[in-house]
Amino acid sequence: MIVELLLRFLIGGTIVCAFSVISEVIKPQGYAGIFGAAPSVALATLGLTFILKPAPYVAKEGHAMLAGAVALCVYCAFVGWLFLHLRHHPILEATVPWLLWFAVAFGLWGAFLR
Amino acid sequence: MNGPFGIAVEPAKLKQAKPKEYAVRFAFGGAITLLTGLIAHYFGPLVGGLFLAFPAILPASVTLLQQHEDHHQAGVDALGAALGAVGLLAFALLIWLLAEHLPAWLVIALAAALWFVASTLLWVVSKRLHRDHQGSSP
Numbered sequence: 001m002i003v004e005l006l007l008r009f010l011i012g013g014t015i016v017c018a019f020s021v022i023s024e025v026i027k028p029q030g031y032a033g034i035f036g037a038a039p040s041v042a043l044a045t046l047g048l049t050f051i052l053k054p055a056p057y058v059a060k061e062g063h064a065m066l067a068g069a070v071a072l073c074v075y076c077a078f079v080g081w082l083f084l085h086l087r088h089h090p091i092l093e094a095t096v097p098w099l100l101w102f103a104v105a106f107g108l109w110g111a112f113l114r
Numbered sequence: 115m116n117g118p119f120g121i122a123v124e125p126a127k128l129k130q131a132k133p134k135e136y137a138v139r140f141a142f143g144g145a146i147t148l149l150t151g152l153i154a155h156y157f158g159p160l161v162g163g164l165f166l167a168f169p170a171i172l173p174a175s176v177t178l179l180q181q182h183e184d185h186h187q188a189g190v191d192a193l194g195a196a197l198g199a200v201g202l203l204a205f206a207l208l209i210w211l212l213a214e215h216l217p218a219w220l221v222i223a224l225a226a227a228l229w230f231v232a233s234t235l236l237w238v239v240s241k242r243l244h245r246d247h248q249g250s251s252p
Contacts, residue, residue, distance in 0.1 A: 005148050012147020013140035016170055020139045023175055024131060027122045029187050030241070033194020034233040036172040039205050039226060044147045045166055046209065049154075050218035057159050058218075062209030064163025069206050072167045073199035076192050083176060083189030090180040090188065094173035105164045113160050 004048070012044040037072055067108035075101040119238055130182050139174050146170040167202055197240060201233030 023035035042065065049058050075097050082093040117123075146168055154162020172195050180188040208225040216224075 005151060008151045009144035009148045012150075012170075013142075013144030016143020016146075017136055017140045019171055020136070020175060021128065023171070023191075025123050025125050025127050027124055028120055029179075029190045030194040031119075031121055031234075031237050033191040033196075034198035034201065034237055036175050036191060036195035037169075037198030037202055037233075038171060039166075039202055039229050040143060041147050041150055041168060041170050042166040042202075042205065042209075043222065043226065044143075045150050045154075046222055047218070048151070050213075050222070053159075055214040055218075058221075059210055059213040060159035061154065061163035061166060062206050062211075062213055064160045065166040065206035065209065066203060068164040068167030069199055069202040071164075072169055072202060073196050075169050076172060076196035076199050079172065079176065080189045080192035080196060083180070083185050083192055087185045090177045090185070091173075094176050098169065098173075101169055105167075109161070109164060 004052070008044065008048060011048070012041060015044045016040045037076060064109065064113055067113060068105050070108060071101045071103075071105035074104050119241065131178070135174070135178055139171070142174060143170050167199070167206065194237065197236040198229075198233045200236055201229040201231075204232040205229040 019035050019038040019040050022038075023032045026032040026035065046058060046061070049061060078097050078100055079094055082097070083090070086093065146165070147170075150162055150165040150168070153165055172192060176188040176192050179191050205225045205228060208228050209221060212221050212224070
């Protein structure tokens with residue numbers, strides 16, 4: 001278990017960093033932004049899950065990820081609106097809307113996946 | 115290096131980022147991936163799967179962008195990420211539908227390619243719509 005968690009940490013950190021680098025060097029900014037919603041955690045996780053679990057388990061994760069992706073879309077649009085219109089505290093504007101992600105993701109989970 | 119639709123690669127931008135900023139992204143990305151594995155282990159794949167689309171990259175990138183450039187660029191970056199998130203829906207849909215029917219490496223490769231193509235197409239369409247809207251304004 002410890003080795004698996006360590007592997008997850010290393011692979012996840014590496015893939016998130018790699019997409020961050022791509023996002024950093026690409027212009028224009030609107031296009032670079034798509035890499036802010038790259039499947040970084042998904043790529044890091046699904047590879048290991050395919051090795052360790054049966055395929056139906058992976059399919060269930062993909063099914064649930066649909067709700068997470070809708071929540072991510074809402075989160076990104078809201079953060080974009082905050083940065084364009086409020087211009088207050090960047091760390092708060094990027095992290096407080098995580099609550100919105102949780103609300104939408106678990107709202108959809110409760111409605112369709114539970 | 116310029117490509118179609120004004121897309122360019124500027125490696126010199128990497129010099130703006132400090133090693134500490136990449137260390138934070140590495141630690142955060144690793145922690146989210148580790149937590150996703152733990153959540154799936156204790157609560158099952160239907161809860162763990164939600165976190166495969168957790169906003170892991172965007173908070174750091176918009177915060178750093180605001181510091182290096184300005185609030186407006188950070189906002190534009192986040193709106194671009196909303197298009198990437200729609201691409202992520204296509205990624206998830208493909209994993210859900212094909213995970214039980216194709217080899218793992220092929221499913222992951224197809225899903226990643228679909229994310230990239232769908233997100234890029236959405237960005238191209240949104241750019242054209244924005245340009246047409248500006249052109250038709252008095």
